[in-house]
Amino acid sequence: MLVCRVNLYFLYLTGDVRLVDGGISNQGRIEIYFNDTWWAICKNHFSWSAFEIVCNMINLPEPHERYYESEFGRGNQSILAMDFSCDGHESSLLECRHESYYEHYCGDEVVGVSCGELVMAGKKLTVLARTFYVSFLF
DSSP states (O other): OOOOOOOOOOOOOTTOEEEESSSSTTEEEEEEEETTEEEEEBSTTBOHHHHHHHHHHTTOOOEEEEEOSOTTOOTTSOEEOEEEEOOSOOSSGGGSEEEEOOHHHHTTOBOEEEESSOOOSSOEEEETTEEEEOOOOO
């Protein structure tokens, strides 16, 4: 009898990004892998072009919606207080001009994005200062 054992390991590299807690793969809180930890990204000084770069990095369409108020949660409470000023030609967030600043400057709001078509599946939706909860049964 031949027994094979396969261990699968995922190798994350500094600067990798992912979308988390969005219900589907094309939307969620933006997290970046930095110093061996996944970090949510502070909303302050996250440029419009930075959202486009995130979607491009994970091979998704251009952003349909951009979120600045932790709409997809705060994650593990690790928030990267870093300014990402992108011009739009970068292939990674780490290629953008970035600098650190004090965490208290960030507050507790992190960025999220919907790359391509927006799908609301049990997530909070805020329209004209009113909050609605939308759920769909499939």
